[in-house]
Amino acid sequence: MRRATITLPDDIDQALVQFVAEQPEPVQLSTVVQSAVREFLGERGYLPSSAALRIRPSQQGSGHDDVSVLHDRYLSGA
Numbered sequence: 096m097r098r099a100t101i102t103l104p105d106d107i108d109q110a111l112v113q114f115v116a117e118q119p120e121p122v123q124l125s126t127v128v129q130s131a132v133r134e135f136l137g138e139r140g141y142l143p144s145s146a147a148l149r150i151r152p153s154q155q156g157s158g159h160d161d162v163s164v165l166h167d168r169y170l171s172g173a
Contacts, residue, residue, distance in 0.1 A: 111127060
């Protein structure tokens with residue numbers, strides 16, 4: 096892991112301070128910065144993207160209306 100000292104402009108510093116203060120659970124500044132850099136690099140193809148999983152409904156269902164309840168039975172093949 097690389098340690099780095101960076102200089103942030105006042106507007107970014109103020110935004111970070113506000114963001115950290117408004118989180119419902121305590122969060123470290125380094126975690127926020129790492130997450131932002133990871134997302135930035137992921138969007139540009141330098142890291143695997145952390146894009147949200149987009150599940151789309153099937154055009155045609157299985158015909159079974161109890162799969163959400165009995166999923167283990169269906170997955171086991173019983």
